[in-house]
Amino acid sequence: xxxxxxxxxxxxxxxxxxxxxxxxxxxxxxxxxxxxxxxxxxxxxxxxxxxxxxxxxxxxxxxxxxxxxxxxxxxxxxxxxxxxxxxxxxxxxxxxxxxxxxxxxxxxx
Amino acid sequence: xxxxxxxxxxxxxxxxxxxxxxxxxxxxxxxxxxxxxxxxxxxxxxxxxxxxxxxxxxxxxxxxxxxxxxxxxxxxxxxxxxxxxxxxxxxxxxxxxxxxxxxxxxxxx
Amino acid sequence: xxxxxxxxxxxxxxxxxxxxxxxxxxxxxxxxxxxxxxxxxxxxxxxxxxxxxxxxxxxxxxxxxxxxxxxxxxxxxxxxxxxxxxxxxxxxxxxxxxxxxxxxxxxxxxxxxxxxxxxxxxxxxxxxxxxxxxxxxxxxxxxxxxxxxxxxxxxxxxxxxxxxxxxxxxxxxxxxxxxxxxxxxxxxxxxxxxxxxxxxxxxxxxxxxxxxxxxxxxxxxxxxxxxxxxxxxxxxxxxxxxxxxxxxxxxxxxxxxxxxxxxxxxxxxxxxxxxx
Amino acid sequence: xxxxxxxxxxxxxxxxxxxxxxxxxxxxxxxxxxxxxxxxxxxxxxxxxxxxxxxxxxxxxxxxxxxxxxxxxxxxxxxxxxxxxxxxxxxxxxxxxxxxxxxxxxxxxxxxxxxxxxxxxxxxxxxxxxxxxxxxxxxxxxxxxxxxxxxxxxxxxxxxxxxxxxxxxxxxxxxxxxxxxxxxxxxxxxxxxxxxxxxxxxxxxxxxxxxxxxxxxxxxxxxxxxxxxxxxxxxxxxxxxxxxxxxxxxxxxxxxxxxxxxxxxxxxxxxxxxxx
Ligand SMILES: [Zn+2]
Ligand SMILES: [Zn+2]
Numbered sequence: 001x002x003x004x005x006x007x008x009x010x011x012x013x014x015x016x017x018x019x020x021x022x023x024x025x026x027x028x029x030x031x032x033x034x035x036x037x038x039x040x041x042x043x044x045x046x047x048x049x050x051x052x053x054x055x056x057x058x059x060x061x062x063x064x065x066x067x068x069x070x071x072x073x074x075x076x077x078x079x080x081x082x083x084x085x086x087x088x089x090x091x092x093x094x095x096x097x098x099x100x101x102x103x104x105x106x107x108x109x
Numbered sequence: 110x111x112x113x114x115x116x117x118x119x120x121x122x123x124x125x126x127x128x129x130x131x132x133x134x135x136x137x138x139x140x141x142x143x144x145x146x147x148x149x150x151x152x153x154x155x156x157x158x159x160x161x162x163x164x165x166x167x168x169x170x171x172x173x174x175x176x177x178x179x180x181x182x183x184x185x186x187x188x189x190x191x192x193x194x195x196x197x198x199x200x201x202x203x204x205x206x207x208x209x210x211x212x213x214x215x216x217x218x
Numbered sequence: 219x220x221x222x223x224x225x226x227x228x229x230x231x232x233x234x235x236x237x238x239x240x241x242x243x244x245x246x247x248x249x250x251x252x253x254x255x256x257x258x259x260x261x262x263x264x265x266x267x268x269x270x271x272x273x274x275x276x277x278x279x280x281x282x283x284x285x286x287x288x289x290x291x292x293x294x295x296x297x298x299x300x301x302x303x304x305x306x307x308x309x310x311x312x313x314x315x316x317x318x319x320x321x322x323x324x325x326x327x328x329x330x331x332x333x334x335x336x337x338x339x340x341x342x343x344x345x346x347x348x349x350x351x352x353x354x355x356x357x358x359x360x361x362x363x364x365x366x367x368x369x370x371x372x373x374x375x376x377x378x379x380x381x382x383x384x385x386x387x388x389x390x391x392x393x394x395x396x397x398x399x400x401x402x403x404x405x406x407x408x409x410x411x412x413x414x415x416x417x418x419x420x421x422x423x424x425x426x427x428x429x430x431x432x433x434x435x436x437x438x439x440x441x442x443x444x445x446x447x448x449x450x451x452x453x454x455x456x457x458x459x460x461x462x463x464x465x466x467x468x469x470x471x472x473x474x475x476x477x478x479x480x481x482x483x484x485x486x487x488x489x490x491x492x493x494x
Numbered sequence: 495x496x497x498x499x500x501x502x503x504x505x506x507x508x509x510x511x512x513x514x515x516x517x518x519x520x521x522x523x524x525x526x527x528x529x530x531x532x533x534x535x536x537x538x539x540x541x542x543x544x545x546x547x548x549x550x551x552x553x554x555x556x557x558x559x560x561x562x563x564x565x566x567x568x569x570x571x572x573x574x575x576x577x578x579x580x581x582x583x584x585x586x587x588x589x590x591x592x593x594x595x596x597x598x599x600x601x602x603x604x605x606x607x608x609x610x611x612x613x614x615x616x617x618x619x620x621x622x623x624x625x626x627x628x629x630x631x632x633x634x635x636x637x638x639x640x641x642x643x644x645x646x647x648x649x650x651x652x653x654x655x656x657x658x659x660x661x662x663x664x665x666x667x668x669x670x671x672x673x674x675x676x677x678x679x680x681x682x683x684x685x686x687x688x689x690x691x692x693x694x695x696x697x698x699x700x701x702x703x704x705x706x707x708x709x710x711x712x713x714x715x716x717x718x719x720x721x722x723x724x725x726x727x728x729x730x731x732x733x734x735x736x737x738x739x740x741x742x743x744x745x746x747x748x749x750x751x752x753x754x755x756x757x758x759x760x761x762x763x764x765x766x767x768x769x770x
Contacts, residue, residue, distance in 0.1 A: 221555055222556055222558060225559060225679045225680050226682065228677075229679040256532070259562040263560060264560075282585065283499050283539050284539060286539050290584065308565055308566065309566070367507075368505065368508075403502060403504030404505070405508060406502065406536060407693045410693070414532070414690050418681075418687065428716065428719070429717065434719070440698075440704065441703070443694075443695070443698075443704070444723060445721045447721065
């Protein structure tokens with residue numbers, strides 16, 4: 001029993017880690033955001049979210065976040081603690097209150 | 110927009126740790142259970158859950174789990190990762206899909 | 219000095235100021251066992267100004283599977299001496315103090331008073347109540363860790379409004395719930411994980427960097443590799459020790475019989491065999 | 495022996511069988527640095543039968559803030575010798591093998607072949623690809639940890655259907671994303687936490703006890719004291735190394751230029767200064 005909030009804002013939590021937070025204002029890791037679904041059917045998919053993040057949150061070196069229309073190599077994307085590859089990748093559909101994590105893989109030791 | 114599932118079963122996840130799992134069959138830590146709310150108004154409160162756990166899950170030494178109508182000293186109770194003292198304690202009302210953790214405090218090192 | 223800690227100085231969130239605060243801080247580690255081993259080694263390595271270690275026991279061969287600070291050559295010798303020597307070998311530039319006593323109500327105030335932060339790395343219930351009470355009386359933050367079997371727990375007591383041990387556990391558990399490593403065993407690396415996390419929390423409190431685990435508790439289950447960080451109650455206004463109307467004085471503390479209160483011995487040696 | 499490991503033998507989930515499996519297992523730790531220090535110490539202490547340590551570097555003073563296995567007396571000497579000596583001091587009953595080389599495509603197969611389990615405790619991207627490829631070719635589980643700044647990551651590759659490094663990262667990141675501890679710093683105890691967890695996962699895989707972090711990844715944020723354990727993709731059928739139709743042979747491996755593939759050097763010494 002779930003009502004899709006058509007044309008009303010979707011509340012998402014976005015987290016950036018592994019150094020990706022350095023691309024954002026004040027290097028803030030956690031961002032609570034309201035997204036207006038803008039593709040007509042009230043949906044937000046990952047592809048759209050990436051574009052939104054690039055326009056609204058990334059302050060510098062966008063090439064360190066995106067490559068083509070996806071994230072750059074070395075970045076893991078997690079939707080509600082699950083690898084986005086298991087949820088549909090760029091086409092994964094987001095739901096109200098989802099938590100999306102973008103994390104750059106570390107190599108140090 | 111949340112419909113209370115009146116008189117239908119409530120699905121809870123119960124977890125036991127810190128040695129409390131030894132009181133249960135096969136020392137299983139995680140139990141997915143369906144509870145029939147039986148107090149007429151379709152609610153399940155912690156007090157009722159404790160009684161249910163004692164009757165249905167605890168296989169030995171119930172005095173190591175309960176004392177009077179609450180848990181014995183040294184046991185922490187967490188509802189959705191939050192100390193039950195912050196949620197109403199024995200009167201805390203449970204909701205569908207809640208996760209309740211019972212954990213005995215450790216002293217070793 | 220600058221070269222030794224260069225990897226800390228490079229950290230934007232830590233930097234010169236963090237390292238300076240560390241070098242001016244004094245931290246007391248109570249217990250040089252499974253938890254105390256990584257705590258003492260990492261605090262020594264990172265450059266705390268003064269590191270105190272308290273333990274009345276001697277090194278035994280069956281400690282070595284988890285107490286990585288002790289070498290075989292020290293079996294039969296004082297744990298404190300063994301641990302302090304190991305700390306000095308990795309960092310001769312810090313001050314290491316040795317207390318070869320069991321911490322007791324009669325000596326705790328005097329020792330704890332000298333330090334900014336206390337790390338509870340002990341192995342028994344009465345000592346845990348005692349250290350918490352002592353930290354409340356002297357207003358010291360307490361980094362408390364515990365490990366048994368394949369599980370571990372960690373929190374920061376009496377810091378930023380967080381509870382003391384008695385706020386959480388006003389009454390001691392039944393004796394049958396007081397298992398120890400010597401009764402039930404412990405997988406050696408479990409206190410290793412918790413001890414490293416205790417050292418981290420001590421560093422965060424000492425340098426005022428990040429959000430320490432005050433008002434939160436970390437629950438670690440090694441078997442399933444699951445870690446929960448849960449929110450716990452704040453300091454209780456009615457707590458008999460840290461509460462608003464507490465009448466518990468240093469005098470009361472020195473007279474308090476923690477072994478009788480918990481019905482459990484402070485020393486592992488006399489521990490009966492218990493099974494939960 | 496029984497007395498030394500008595501706290502393990504008491505564990506119902508571990509017991510005599512777990513200890514026997516440990517004593518018959520051989521584990522290779524690649525890297526005797528920040529991660530390798532706790533890994534080697536805890537694996538030695540817990541009684542693995544054969545512990546191999548590979549590292550081509552020498553101990554430097556600015557390693558000591560986090561690499562707790564090395565004593566000041568070993569500055570300027572081989573890390574492998576230093577680490578192996580420390581392991582023997584805490585447990586003379588195990589077999590410790592020293593490999594004072596940088597692991598390379600030319601020597602990796604020969605060394606890794608001798609071990610049941612590999613622990614990646616290295617500090618650079620080309621070596622991480624190389625170790626993963628080598629483990630796939632020889633069908634060894636790989637316990638992989640990483641730490642930088644105030645964060646750490648951990649997973650078990652190529653085990654129980656879990657991915658290899660190339661399944662997750664088929665293409666290397668841009669050079670500017672390859673920061674190292676020498677560029678950006680690292681809080682010393684962060685690799686301590688991750689290293690202890692790596693030792694734990696190695697013990698679980700060696701003894702077949704519990705659920706290892708295969709197909710899951712642990713993400714650790716020291717500043718906020720938050721730990722996430724997330725589900726990651728399984729082994730990819732189209733992976734160029736572990737996939738069904740992989741044509742990658744041991745010959746290919748020995749000829750593969752990992753430094754060119756990642757545009758990043760295997761040795762820390764020649765690392766340029768990078769900023770993300
Ligand atoms: Zn209190
Ligand atoms: Zn693969």
